[in-house]
Amino acid sequence: MSEEKAPIDQQLSTVSIPDLQEKVLNAIKTVYDPEIPVDIYELGLIYEMSIYPVNNVYVLMTLTSPSCPSAEVIPGEVEQKLKAIEGVNEVKVEITFDPPYSQDMMSEAAKLELGFL
Secondary structure: OOOOOOOHHHHOOOOOHHHHHHHHHHHHOOOEOOOOOOEHHHHOOEEEEEEOOOOOEEEEEOOOOOOOOOOOHHHHHHHHHHHOOOOOOOEEEEEOOOOOOOHHHOOHHHHHHOOOO
């Protein structure tokens, strides 16, 4: 008797999107602006985070200012940490300054940490 095997695409296990979304968010929360003791998510630098059915991740983010000294470092660190997540295929991190960043975008936890509350 021969065993029938499922097609290869059914054999491969994929991470469900809600699980992957949580892993992506947790990874983003490990990225800090070197000059500010608050992660970039709580700072309000992440405008959009999308996960597509093939486990490709897209992040639209901003920086505290266009002349931010960490402009090269932070997006690269986000991309690197997201690519390290098991199950993630491709990662695209895009920078925008529309709308411009303001302190109003910070979470209450970030404002408290930075002494704005």
